[in-house]
Amino acid sequence: MTSDHKRKSINGKPLRPESMMMRYGYDPHLSEGAIKPPIFQTSTFAFRTAEEGKAFFELAYGLRDREPGEKLGLIYSRLNNPDLEVLEDRMTLWDDGDDAAVFDSGMAAITTSLFTFVRPGDVLFYSEPVYGGTHHFIQHVLSEFGVTAIAIPSGVPLAGVEGALRKEVGGRRVAAALIETPANPTNALVDIEAVSTFVHSFATDDHCPCVMIDNTFLGPLWQHPLKHGADLVLYSATKFIGGHSDVIAGIAVGGAECMAQIKGMRTFLGTMAGPWTGWLLMRSLETLKMRMTAQMKNAQYVSDFLADHPKVEKVNYLGMIKQGDPMYEVYRKQCASPGSLISFVIRGEEKAAFEFLNALQLVHLAVSLGGTESLAEHPASMTHAGYDADYKTKLGIVPGLVRLSVGVEHFSDIIEDLTQAFDAIS
């Protein structure tokens, strides 16, 4: 029977994740009845007996199998901590994973997961474009460890490029794929189901490549990659999950086997988050659905405004993908909403984009996204500055491109601010 603090249904009717964000995974009676988990600000945990300590370490180091129902006891906060454990339990609910792991940044989640699966001589598929930090790590760090990265273009059907990609692999071991969909900053999509089938086709008798989806832009509310064949979901929890631009964190969610390997690597790289970060994220999760819903509704008004503005050349917003576009069916299949990230090209190149950004009064000029406040930035010179010029042009990261993360303000006030900023372009 499910214990009360892990209740997932009432009268046999499943509870929705948003209804479980305040209770799931936490037993108040283990903490003096406090209805909110305290911050367990401790580096280490006392064992009742030496035998207990030995038993915990046997499990932690995989020296024996678990007894039925046996849980890993608390040892040391680089391995586990109650604030992270409760948060990890809650994070499994949105994506329907077996387990989750919290990290001290989105990049820590990405790099730890990559180091778990790739080895020298392997091939890694990745989608392009990806967040600039991820791109740097793949191109400039993994390459030095002898990993060959092969790019999968986003925004086009996989069928058209599959043959060429297979040829490029040339018989090497395919370790994993890291796919960012929608892509930062262009909102270009990759078909998760098609890419998972393709990458898994490189499985051998003793190895199956891990398909990882960076779900930062739409998840955990509007896209659930595990349902479409992916093995692992990655987040910069700094964005929507944290949601208030006051914490840096990352999360991975996936199947039991995959997560056990990732947690093992996290222990030795030491990339887990601390208890205070875990506590902040739990607090944020309680309002996640409300925030993401309000932001998505605002973004629809803002994208309509941008599409009609004479100084805007192009709007990249998932809500504007038209029937007949090859990505329309992909959007319908895997996205439950267009979300709240918009990028748009201002006529007049970098000069006009900078005049616009410098004139904003309500929207902050800052990188990052997914917080309660609206943020705007210039990808070509900021988040994606590390890409070379031709590559940026090829991917649509042009000098006039501005990325806007729509917040929870009144949509009319956001539009008023954008209007006066467009008027400031000379």
Ligand SMILES: Cc1ncc(COP(=O)(O)O)c(C=O)c1O
């Ligand atoms: C899509 C995406 N993935 C990963 C990251 C990295 O996350 P963090 O800054 O939390 O390390 C970012 C950061 O902007 C991002 O936009």
